[in-house]
Amino acid sequence: MNADPLHVHGQPATTSRRGLVIGLAMGVPIIAYGIRGVLIDASDTHPGELARWVVGVAVVHDALLAPIALVTAWGLSRVVPAFAWPAVRAGLLTTVVLCLVAWPLLRGYGQDPSIPSLLSRDYGTGLAAALGAVWLTVAVWAAIARQRS
């Protein structure tokens, strides 16, 4: 690890001390107001479960999903030709976010047989079509980049 306090993995420190003090003075009361609201409305917000979700998504993201993304991007950037990499990287990100949002729709968690107008699309076909369009765009982008390089 880098012991230089000003440089973290080659990056300089970016925190302004004065700005941080002002930010804490303004932001902490807002955070406190939110926490107070969670506790006052405890019968609706279920503070323990809510806290597990908020901390849980941060931990799952930072300790699991982000490392997977970092390693995947790092690995693929060595395999994919350099001219195509920016296009492929954008395609991967778009694929991930489309799949994330599509997941509960595909699973049909929110279906209600008494409301046919709700979640009324064929989300599998829709997602496939969207991903097809995304990767077609990636191919065109990469082809243009290759011509230019």
Added chain:
Amino acid sequence: MPSARQAADVYESPLHETRSAAWLGLGLGATFGLCFFTGLWSHLAQDPPSWFTYPARPAGLYRITQGVHVASGMAAIPLLLAKLWVVHPRLVEWPPVRSVLHAAERLALLPLVGGGLFMLLSGAANVARWYPWSFFFPRAHFWTAWITIGALVVHVGAKAAATRDALHRAPTLPDAVKAAPDDRRAFLGGVAAASGALVVATIGGTVSVLSPVSVLAQRRPGVGPQRVPVNKSAAGARVLDRARDPAYRLVVEGAVRRRLELSVDDLREMPQQSSELPIACVEGWSTSARWRGVQVRRLMVMAGAAESAEATVESLQPSGRYRQSQLNAGQIADADTLLALELNDERLHIDHGYPVRLIGPNRPGVLQTKWVSRLIVR
């Protein structure tokens, strides 16, 4: 062959740099800001504090604010994932804590990152009507928004100077790692494209021209009974029998000079008003429709209610958080605030609130109370 050290350095990309973080930070500030203020607006509509009078006009405002709320939340998903990827090296910086201030800054990152991810995840799940938790989504989403925005204020304070500097043509702060401008442009352009794709894929529930390509939209405008989507069915609300009961009467009571009890036929014989009004859901779908029925203000006059009177609109629904809604004096006075009997030139479908439903301008869909049984005037 890369050396062992290189092989292990997953942070080698020069995109883990201040300038990319600054641009993504600006995008997140804009999208989270939009989400926060449009979310507050919806809260004011649904739960107005005593010092605030929610306006009846413009009629389409709520549909726009909630369309923006959901679209900017969707747009923020790729921005947040990309931002966290860019700054991930700082998560493992060493030493982890250098001073009390530094500890406070890092501690505030937990509500910022956890809160930000939770806001987007819970919002997207709500749009998909998926509730993998036991808390009441609107309350949890609302209060966590304050916590997240508070943490964002701390973060913006800490990083404003560096962000401003990094966005200058020639940054003055030392920038040991720096991406090539073309690299950065391609990266940020790709993130923006992902945001755009996600918005287009989901916004069709409210922007009907995009509906054919909105393959992940929860709704299709024009699909539903009488070409209008439904959020709660009569069966789901357990009102089927009561709504069809011939003994049904609309009651107007409370602070009135004459208590009214009106049958559906009585209501039909009254002067009818036709209004083109959107029904707009907080989940980001909306549809404009033609409603026809009796003006609420006409009923209030008939009952001899005061001009400054307000009213609670109550449904036949035996239970549920949304079985009643409030009308303030301004909403009652509006010519387009109706107890509707018809939708798109047909007798109201039971899933749209037959025999009578409330419809008014600039109101959240959940407050357009269906199967109305009583107006309680105060």
